[in-house]
Amino acid sequence: MPLNIVVCIKQTPATGSVSIDPQTGDISKEGISYAISPFDEYALEEGLRLKERFPGGATLALTMGAVRAEEILREAIARGVDGVYHLCDEAFDGSDTFATSYILSQGIRKIEEERKIKIDLVICAKQTNDGDTGQVGPGLAAWLDWPNTAYVKKVEQVTDTLLRVHRMMEDGTDILEIQRPALISVVKEINEPRLPSLKGKMAAKKAVIPRWGASDIKADPALIGLKGSLVEIAKRQSPPKRAGGLKIGGATIEEKAKIFVDKLRELKLL
Amino acid sequence: MSNQDLSAYSGIWCVGEVRHGKLAPTIFEILTAGGQIAAALGQKLSVVLIGSGLGPWTKEVIEAGADQVYLIDHSSLEQFVDEAYAKALTDLVNQEKPRALFLPASTIGRSLAGRAAVMLKTGAAADLTDLSAASGSNGFEKGTLLATRPSYGGNILATLVNTRSRPEIYTIRPMVFPRSPKDSTRTGVVRNITVDPATWNLRTKFIAFQAESSNEIDIGSADKIVSGGRGLGKAEGFETVRSLAKALSAAVGASRAAVDSGWIPYKHQVGITGRTVRPKLYVACGVSGQVQHLAGMGQSEVIVAINKDPECPMMKLASFSIEADLYEFIPAAVKELQKHQS
Amino acid sequence: MLMTFDYGFTDDQKEIIKLARExxxxxxxxVRAHYDETEEFPWEVIEDIRKADLFGVYLPVEYGGFGGANTEMCLVSEELSKACGGISLAVTACGLCAIPILLFGNEAQRQRWLPDLGSGKRLGAFNITEPDAGSDATATKSTARREGDYYVLNGLKNFCTNGEAAEIYIVFATVNPVRGPRGITAFVVEKGTPGFTFGKKETKMGIRASSTYELIFENCKIPASNRLGSEGYGLFVAQATFDFSRPGVGSQALGIAQGALDETIKYIRNRKQFGQTVISFQAIQHMMADCAMKIEAGRALLYSVNRTMDKIQKEAYARAKESGKLVYEEMRALNPGRVTKYSAMVKAFCSDVAMQVTTDCVQMCGGIGYMRDFPVEKYMRDAKITQIYEGTNQVQRNEIAMMMIKEYASQMVQKELLKV
Incomplete structure (x- = not known):
């Protein structure tokens, strides 16, 4: 029953700290702060909980990103993962979801080789807070040729051969059984992430983090970075600012209510 | 990566979402978006439906603009299973070579697009809010698809292009495009695609669907949402929010603070770790408007804020701000709405 | 995140601050308002603190601790108290149980109880108060009758912090009522021991997330090996424990004060009256500055006293490990003067600051500050207890004065004074 798990996490700019530099049209570097993508916290937590529910396996964290992304791997150690791997190479820069999912798949193969284990489960978040695409998880499953389920809100059961998961749908819940090895993308509802432990933090400080480049993971140069990407960002712009609107006055609550309803009627919202 | 002959790919496909035996109305929005592109490129507009017992819908989608409907109809495709649907769709794509695929940015659409794109070795972009075909005048080759989507929680609008692989795959945010009008005189070709899922190496089994017992409107597809936040002060506050939602025929949303306080389930959460919505009307009751929340609803057409604090971000952003105690205002508003209805 | 003045904390101590703050x-x-409202015990939060390893920061690594001392405990307490002084108390009350075991326990006793207290697996409590023995602990009426290898406890203790939630209790009872204060002895009693039950649960003005219970002993038989220190040494155990735990109260008080000030400033920066923000009025600015000054004076006192206490604690523990003596004995050998005076100063000063600051915070917020759905009034209610427990601030002043009188009466000081 034990599972060897890889959780894919990403360091992203904290929401609210991002704006467009009007000079370059690129993301402004000023005032930007980085952290683990908030959705990934649930993926990480699920990896740790599954290890606690079905002891005997290892839960590992994997990221692709700049040198500074090492911080989130240390955070993962502080929360209790058994090992972390950093895919870091200038050649990865500019990867779209297609190239990223390829690079991650090669990273997972390399982890299997390095640790001489078979990975049973890869956990991704349903999406990141920067790209918001939600494509990397399913794409990664396709590269690995593993079955996958997205929007997982519960891992009900794990047996030697399969996982039974609950998928959050717009109109209810789907229950699916998925053979190991598999990939799931999880939603926030699945758990409540823990904070790091003091002992974990101390271990994180000392940890030496393996950093793998394109050649370490035997990545095909044609499939990575800008060259391997298929979708390019042609233009970035700030969304039009919303102008502040009308204050609904009125001497009494009833008057305010009436003006409110009149406005909705005017706008054909009733 | 592109050793494809891109010019061999033609036709715009709108992939409908058949969820738990029902065709989601998002197909009609996608037909609008895809129809514009098909017209601009002078290509055929097709609908692809995957599921079981699809026949009844062919007429509807043809009337809504499809020139052609592909039906991948098989009893074992009754429910959405990532691998199975991806296999069905990609086999058909490989055979027919369409230029672009549009899917709804729903659970099914986004799951399917991500997996299918890698299987087809093509690029995908998610959650479009705008789409056009370049006219050739603004630096893009004529006919290039310009796909706009919000990223970084709505702080950035990015325009994406895919000039390197086919078919282009896009998911489209619900409630952004209008539904395509119905024309009962339209005709189209129906193509039944025979598949044999038993021969596929499927490793996922659909066990059951548990329908949500409530008859609440889902926030993802609602055109009106009434949301409650920390300012409600207590779980019972959602009864007040619900009364207004009911009077407006709106769905009920919530801020993270309200969800984290256990006042309402997560599926109602709007915002960065919740869901992104873009209704015509968003009424924020006691929601102060943290950036994380604004990221999820800032693109709503009309925003109404009800709050005691006139200085909070939501009140400053709102199209209409009402400085009031929501426990006094909402009952008064509900009464007024009832007057209006009768 | 507010910057806090760095009193020369080590990197490890800074990690503790960060984690406790998170x-x-x-x-x-x-959840603080919920627990304040319901007076339930905050088990969920306890679990979070437990998982974060913050229960035993002040204990030696041999017992699963982090190898720190008073400073570490105070850092945890201060940071947690910024959010809720009631919830933070669950942690420091465990310290109040562990400290006497560390100081007066033999190796077997330390091994038996400290690891669970240090990991938070079992919570601890310390109870000296009785209905007729509050500030005057010498009036203890509970009895412990020796019967062979056992003691039989009888009596009623009250106002026990962590009562019912805790599993390990330090309690005081007299082995010989005739001997008065010299009969009082410390014992460790575990929850579930026959004859040990809980009485009334108190409802309180503040720190309502903390449980406060009566403990009832009716022919409660405990092994003699549960006695901490010698017979008749109870008041030494209590006093030596307070010497090290009172700064903990100080840190709780300062956390409460800072938490109140942070909430207040957040509010008055935005609140507008007479067309300007409340924070822009000079009358308010002076109040703010006074609050900040007092808090910082408290922190300066707290962490400088702690630094010396840490040294004594760690050194005494290292020596005791070598010699096999009690940690307390080594401590006396190292520092015959004791730290009572300074520890009392920290406790009284910081808790007075907390009361003044939280009262002023309610004032700065005005009407909203007084309302239960705004977080500031709770700080004021929570602050009050810090002036009362572990010895009222009047008792602290008595002790400070008593030490001063003794010091000035000593021959050495007399000689020094004559010189001038």
Missing amino acids: IAEKKIKP
Whole structure:
């Protein structure tokens, strides 16, 4: 029953700290702060909980990103993962979801080789807070040729051969059984992430983090970075600012209510 | 990566979402978006439906603009299973070579697009809010698809292009495009695609669907949402929010603070770790408007804020701000709405 | 995140601050009003603190601790108290149980109880108060009758912090009522021991997330090996424990004060009256500055006293490990003067600051500050207890004065004074 798990996490700019530099049209570097993508916290937590529910396996964290992304791997150690791997190479820069999912798949193969284990489960978040695409998880499953389920809100059961998961749908819940090895993308509802432990933090400080480049993971140069990407960002712009609107006055609550309803009627919202 | 002959790919496909035996109305929005592109490129507009017992819908989608409907109809495709649907769709794509695929940015659409794109070795972009075909005048080759989507929680609008692989795959945010009008005189070709899922190496089994017992409107597809936040002060506050939602025929949303306080389930959460919505009307009751929340609803057409604090971000952003105690205002508003209805 | 003045904390201590602050923000703030309202014991938060390893920061690594001392305990307490002084108390009350075991326990006793207290697996409590023995602990009436290898406890203790929730209790009873204060002895009693039950649960003005119970002993038989220190040494055990635990109260008080000030400033920066923000009025600015000054004076006192206490604690523990003596004995050998005076100063000063600051915070916020759905009034209610427990601030002043009188009466000081 034990599972060897890889959780894919990403360091992203904290929401609210991002704006467009009007000079370059690129993301402004000023005032930007980085952290683990908030959705990934649930993926990480699920990896740790599954290890606690079905002891005997290892839960590992994997990221692709700049040198500074090492911080989130240390955070993962502080929360209790058994090992972390950093895919870091200038050649990865500019990867779209297609190239990223390829690079991650090669990273997972390399982890299997390095640790001489078979990975049973890869956990991704349903999406990141920067790209918001939600494509990397399913794409990664396709590269690995593993079955996958997205929007997982519960891992009900794990047996030697399969996982039974609950998928959050717009109109209810789907229950699916998925053979190991598999990939799931999880939603926030699945758990409540823990904070790091003091002992974990101390271990994180000392940890030496393996950093793998394109050649370490035997990545095909044609499939990575800008060259391997298929979708390019042609233009970035700030969304039009919303102008502040009308204050609904009125001497009494009833008057305010009436003006409110009149406005909705005017706008054909009733 | 592109050793494809891109010019061999033609036709715009709108992939409908058949969820738990029902065709989601998002197909009609996608037909609008895809129809514009098909017209601009002078290509055929097709609908692809995957599921079981699809026949009844062919007429509807043809009337809504499809020139052609592909039906991948098989009893074992009754429910959405990532691998199975991806296999069905990609086999058909490989055979027919369409230029672009549009899917709804729903659970099914986004799951399917991500997996299918890698299987087809093509690029995908998610959650479009705008789409056009370049006219050739603004630096893009004529006919290039310009796909706009919000990223970084709505702080950035990015325009994406895919000039390197086919078919282009896009998911489209619900409630952004209008539904395509119905024309009962339209005709189209129906193509039944025979598949044999038993021969596929499927490793996922659909066990059951548990329908949500409530008859609440889902926030993802609602055109009106009434949301409650920390300012409600207590779980019972959602009864007040619900009364207004009911009077407006709106769905009920919530801020993270309200969800984290256990006042309402997560599926109602709007915002960065919740869901992104873009209704015509968003009424924020006691929601102060943290950036994380604004990221999820800032693109709503009309925003109404009800709050005691006139200085909070939501009140400053709102199209209409009402400085009031929501426990006094909402009952008064509900009464007024009832007057209006009768 | 507010910058705090760095009193020369080590990197490890800074990690403790960061982690405790994260727990306060993410795990305590969202639920503090709930526990204040319901007076339930905050088990969920306890679990979070436990998982974060923050229970035993002040204990030696041999017992699963982090190898720190008073400073570490105070850092945890201060940060958690910024969010809720009631919830933070669950942690420091365990310290109040562990400290006497560390100081007066033999190796077997330390091995038996400290690891669970240090990991938070079992909570601890310390109870000296009785209905007729509050500030005057010498009036203890509970009895412990020796019967062979056992003691039989009888009596009623009250106002026990962590009562019912805790599993390990330090309690005081007299082995010989005739001997008065010299009969009082410390014992460790575990929850579930026959004859040990809980009485009334108190409802309180503040720190309502903390449980406060009566403990009832009716022919409660405990092994003699549960006695801490010698017979008749109870008041030494209590006093030596307070010497090290009172700064903990000080840190709780300062956390409460800072938490109140942070909430207040957040509010008055935005609140507008007479067309300007409340924070822009000079009358308010002076109040703010006074609050900040007092808090910082408290922190300067707290962490400088702690630094010396840490040294004594760690050194005494290292020596005791070598010699096999009690940690307390080594401590006396190292520092015959004791730290009572300074420890009392920290406790009284910081808790007085907390009361003044939280009262002023309610004032600065005006009407909203007085309302239960705004977080500031709770700080004021929570602050009050810090002036009362572990010895009222009047008792602290008595002790400070008593030490001064003794010091000035000593021959050495007399000689020094004559010189001038």
